[in-house]
Amino acid sequence: MQTTFRRILILFVGLLVPLFFACQSNSQVDAAPSAAPLLSASPAKLDPLPYDYAALEPYIDAQTMRLHHDKHHATYVNNINETLKAYPDLQKQSVDSLIQNLNQVPEAIRTKIRNNGGGHVNHTMFWQIMAPKAGGTPTGAVAKAIDQTFGSFDAFKQQFNKAGADRFGSGWAWLVSDRQGKLSITSTANQDNPLMSNPNAYPILGNDVWEHAYYLKYQNRRAEYLTNWWNVVNWQAVNQRYAQAQRK
Numbered sequence: 001m002q003t004t005f006r007r008i009l010i011l012f013v014g015l016l017v018p019l020f021f022a023c024q025s026n027s028q029v030d031a032a033p034s035a036a037p038l039l040s041a042s043p044a045k046l047d048p049l050p051y052d053y054a055a056l057e058p059y060i061d062a063q064t065m066r067l068h069h070d071k072h073h074a075t076y077v078n079n080i081n082e083t084l085k086a087y088p089d090l091q092k093q094s095v096d097s098l099i100q101n102l103n104q105v106p107e108a109i110r111t112k113i114r115n116n117g118g119g120h121v122n123h124t125m126f127w128q129i130m131a132p133k134a135g136g137t138p139t140g141a142v143a144k145a146i147d148q149t150f151g152s153f154d155a156f157k158q159q160f161n162k163a164g165a166d167r168f169g170s171g172w173a174w175l176v177s178d179r180q181g182k183l184s185i186t187s188t189a190n191q192d193n194p195l196m197s198n199p200n201a202y203p204i205l206g207n208d209v210w211e212h213a214y215y216l217k218y219q220n221r222r223a224e225y226l227t228n229w230w231n232v233v234n235w236q237a238v239n240q241r242y243a244q245a246q247r248k
């Protein structure tokens with residue numbers, strides 16, 4: 001009797017252990033991508049650049065990076081905190097939430113939150129989707145989606161660069177994804193973010209075409225900046241954002 005029981009036990013453990021490891025392995029493959037961290041408004045903070053100021057040379061020069069991050073981005077962050085001083089309830093929300101629900105922000109500060117909140121969210125993404133020793137052809141799921149949507153990476157770049165070149169004055173060119181992973185190219189003025197007008201247009205890649213992003217090195221030659229910028233695109237980060245777009 002004891003022998004039979006032992007055999008059943010061995011059989012049970014023998015079946016259970018591989019099943020346990022199979023589940024572990026599947027859970028790693030199928031694990032949902034982690035949500036993008038939201039930006040605090042209590043207070044808003046400027047994270048350091050994730051690389052050295054000179055790391056994106058020769059495509060983006062160190063002085064531009066220093067001024068862009070330490071002065072322009074810092075100003076957006078300081079302005080958010082200054083604007084929200086008298087609005088403690090709004091400070092409890094994330095900056096991301098504030099800019100996606102601008103009609104719930106009091107009219108007296110709506111434009112300030114739109115411009116400076118958008119500036120903070122946009123630039124935080126911008127530093128992350130660039131990296132030294134990056135660029136090249138896209139990788140991963142986003143590479144496949146770009147080919148399927150636009151025909152080829154070159155055709156996509158052409159359309160994206162046109163969106164950036166055609167943006168009159170200051171703004172951004174974007175590659176956005178909906179929740180189903182469908183891609184499209186768009187452009188916004190000033191510091192507007194695609195999510196302000198369309199909650200199903202999650203930006204996975206964006207290029208800053210404000211003159212402060214390129215003027216010291218490229219002067220009026222925005223098209224040259226747009227072309228060279230592809231040498232610093234961090235496709236790994238873009239793929240992470242593409243996964244985040246589909247879990248929202």
Ligand SMILES: [Fe+2]
Pocket residue numbers: 068072123208210212213
């Ligand atoms: Fe900028």
